[in-house]
Amino acid sequence: MEDMLLIYSSLSLLVVAVAFKLIVHLQTRTPKHLPPSPPSLPILGHLHLAKKPLHRTFHSLSEKYGQIFSLRFGSRLVVIVSSPYAVDECFTKNDVVLANRPDLLATKHLDYNHTTMVASPYGDHWRNLRRISSLEIFSTKRVNMFLGIRRDEVKRLLLKLSRNSRKDFTKVELKSMFSELTFNIIMRMVAGKRYYGHGEHVKDEEEARQFREIMREAFANSGASNLQEFVPMLRWIDHGGLEKRLTGLAKRMDAFFQGLIDEKKGNEEGNTMIHHLLSLQKSQPEYYSDQIIKGLILVRLPDNWCQGY
Incomplete structure (x- = not known):
């Protein structure tokens, strides 16, 4: 011994x-x-x-x-x-x-080994992702197609604020409300679903709970504030279990986004971003693989993720 x-x-x-x-x-x-x-x-x-x-x-x-x-x-x-x-x-x-951008543990696990447009090194792959994003996601035509969604979500927010202050002046925490507004707009554009609102036109509460939890954990465990990203020795010993948490989170996130894609494949009728990318996948499968589509979903999510949810 x-x-x-x-x-x-x-x-x-x-x-x-x-x-x-x-x-x-x-x-x-x-x-x-x-x-x-x-x-x-x-x-x-x-x-x-x-x-x-x-x-x-x-x-x-x-x-x-x-x-x-x-x-x-x-x-x-x-x-x-x-x-x-x-x-x-x-x-x-x-x-x-x-x-x-520097290679971080978060981009390794959550950005498909640094292959999304945000994390990918400059080169042919990045230029291809930028081309797809410019033409199929962020073009004026595509953005204007979802004008109704943005108007509807802003209207919902204003109605909620008016209900809160109907009788008297009320202190309101706007940071979380704006974050919910952003995520609902983006996910309605991406998948046609609202995940924030707690019963207010949220069709699947369990799915919404999973999404909120994934976003909350992604925010808490990503970014440049982790000491392991700067001191290699701490990364080698996985100080604090960061890489273990990111590995598990990456699996859940990938499964969630894959579920959204598979759902749209069984139901081809729709006008979401996923529907559009899947239609392009039929003619150009090498450019619109499921993994690339999942990476493009990440691109649509706000950089601040969920601001501490």
Whole structure:
């Protein structure tokens, strides 16, 4: 027993030593000609400086180091740009160079291994997804087809607000209401279904509950606020069980979206985004596979996901 404990302890120390050496190597392999940067800590880099509200922290640093400065969040290099002129340069002349987003655990599991338009690296696949989105999803014609849905959902929101304040002035929490409004508009366009409203024309309460739960968990477990995204050692040991949660969530999300697609295949009559993409799938199956359609559904969902639901 003592021998086994000694072996495990030795292996653990070896792993920590190798990980520390690798991280230090990554941090010292700094590209030349970087913008100025404040002093950093080993392994963590400048993560200790990332205090909320973040925009005020960046403003304070910009006053000291200039409108363009660099930070290292763990193993990731970050360049902060607060000059309007430099931002314009980034998004026009250098847009291709800066087009890619970092590979995160969330985009690995929830964005089909970084293959959706939001997470995919710049290249042929991304350009194809952009073409499909521009022509079949975000075109003026397609957006105008759902004008009635947007009007109806706004009307529902106004009626709800009027009921709440019918007798007297009432304090209303609008953030959640606007989030519900956004999700109902998008999912009616995508699948012809409302998932928020608790009985107000929500046809399948169980399905709606599953959708709300998936969105809530996706918001809670995704984004750049996870320390594992910046310190590789924490990712290797799955600190906090983040990757395990994302793996399970990805399976449920994929099954949910696949269920919506399969439902529309059994009932081809409809005017939703899924119906339209499935009609294109018949003639161009290589461009409109089920996985690509599921990825396009993700593109339609708001970037803020569910704002803390």
